[in-house]
Amino acid sequence: MRFDVYSPLVLSLLLSAAGPVIARRVAPALAARVLTSAAVLTAVATAWSLVLLAAALLGDVPPVIREAREDGHPVADPVPGVIGFAACLALVVIALRVRRAVRAEFRTRRALRRLCAGHPADTELIVAASATPRAFAIPGRPGRILVTSAMLSALRPAERRVLLAHERAHLAHRHGPLVTAATLAAAADPLLGPVRTAVGFLVERWADEQAAAAVGDRRTTARALARAALTAGGAGPCALHFTDRAVTRRVAALQTSPPPRLWPVALAVLLLGTLAALLAADATSDLVRQLSGVLS
Amino acid sequence: MAGTGSRGRAERRSAGALESEVLAALWATERPLTPAEIQAGIDGALAYNTVHTILKRLYDKGLVLRDADGRRGAYRPAKNAAELTAEAMHEALDRGPDPIAALQQFVTGLRPEEERALRELLAGGGA
Missing domain, CATH: 1.10.10.10 (Winged helix-like DNA-binding domain superfamily/Winged helix DNA-binding domain)
Structure with a gap:
């Protein structure tokens, strides 16, 4: 209990440090999956550890202590009161953050549903007659691809095919739910923020690799990305939210061979997540023993 | 390569x-x-x-x-549905916080030096 209960916090930091490195070295499909799984496990373990720390305050409740003294049990207080209160506070913050993330998710879905209105249900591509160059996948059943007319006219035929294949890969491999899971994990455990960013980058890389395989040409895929980015860049500085050199890194990645799967690294990441869960479980049994020892 | x-x-x-x-x-x-x-x-x-x-x-x-x-x-x-979609898209974009910015966009913003590098990539190799 003394150490286990704090370990998910340490593991969150480790995972966040490892995430960006793994994002560059490991095949994106594998890396995105293991990082998301580990992030979800770690976030749940972290939240649960905070619940345990807060629950340990019960040991300080006067009736419990009085009863324990009457029974002649010494009360071994595993958690200082200050930490218990801090844990309560952290839990409230987490609840608020998760609520905000879930609401944002629903808001996005509502907005996306409205974009599909008026288009036949069995059509994959939805074009928006807009001068703003944009392209994104709309998850759902069936998933749709939204591209603006400005983006379509900026690209050459082979590059349009890359764009469509890229967005199709997002839908086929369910990148929407994957990113949502990573987002919620980072909302529950702010230490996992870098992992969420890494997963966001990895699903783009994953879709790039799929598109390159679909058109059978990495060079054309890189050029499609470059042209789309330059077109969108000209639309104004705040038209697109900024991520750290993501497009340049994706273009660079397409100019070399696809990264290897590196199973040992993937397993190590999964182990981090599993370890967080196991240690949290161990801390739980410790606390239960301690409290029941006091209460019995 | x-x-x-x-x-x-x-x-x-x-x-x-x-x-x-x-x-x-x-x-x-x-x-x-x-x-x-x-x-x-x-x-x-x-x-x-x-x-x-x-x-x-x-x-x-x-x-x-x-x-x-x-x-x-x-x-x-045919333009009708596409124009309605564009309207809905701009409405969603103008109303902050941007619900669509949260999505995975095909491309994201560029720094000036990145822009130069990408232009060189497109200029090189013809086609």
Whole structure:
């Protein structure tokens, strides 16, 4: 209990440090999956550890202590009161953050549903007659691809095919739910923020690799990305939210061979997540023993 | 360069995917296109008959208009739904916080030096 209960916090930091490195070295499909799984496990373990720390305050409740003294049990207080209160506070913050993330998710879905209105249900591509160059996948059943007319006219035929294949890969491999899971994990455990960013980058890389395989040409895929980015860049500085050199890194990645799967690294990441869960479980049994020892 | 495959037909495209490509080709230009022009404007060999079949399907769905601008046999995309979608998109974009910015966009913003590097990439190697 003394150490286990704090370990998910340490593991969150480790995972966040490892995430960006793994994002560059490991095949994106594998890396995105293991990082998301580990992030979800770690976030749940972290939240649960905070619940345990807060629950340990019960040991300080006067009736419990009085009863324990009457029974002649010494009360071994595993958690200082200050930490218990801090844990309560952290839990409230987490609840608020998760609520905000879930609401944002629903808001996005509502907005996306409205974009599909008026288009036949069995059509994959939805074009928006807009001068703003944009392209994104709309998850759902069936998933749709939204591209603006400005983006379509900026690209050459082979590059349009890359764009469509890229967005199709997002839908086929369910990148929407994957990113949502990573987002919620980072909302529950702010230490996992870098992992969420890494997963966001990895699903783009994953879709790039799929598109390159679909058109059978990495060079054309890189050029499609470059042209789309330059077109969108000209639309104004705040038209697109900024991520750290993501497009340049994706273009660079397409100019070399696809990264290897590196199973040992993937397993190590999964182990981090599993370890967080196991240690949290161990801390739980410790606390239960301690409290029941006091209460019995 | 390692891993740069030859320009090949790596995957058979489904009917839905072909439909998207024809529609994208029509939207990419201002003027109406004949099936032969569309065939030329699509990456990869596609039989004329296939293009024709896809156009008929798009026409039946109301996504394209035929004999556009007095050009017999030429097609152009129908604008109504696309304009409504654009309106809804801009509404969503203007109303902060941007619910669409949260999505995975095909591309994101660029720094000036990144822009230069990408321009060089496109300038090099022709095509």
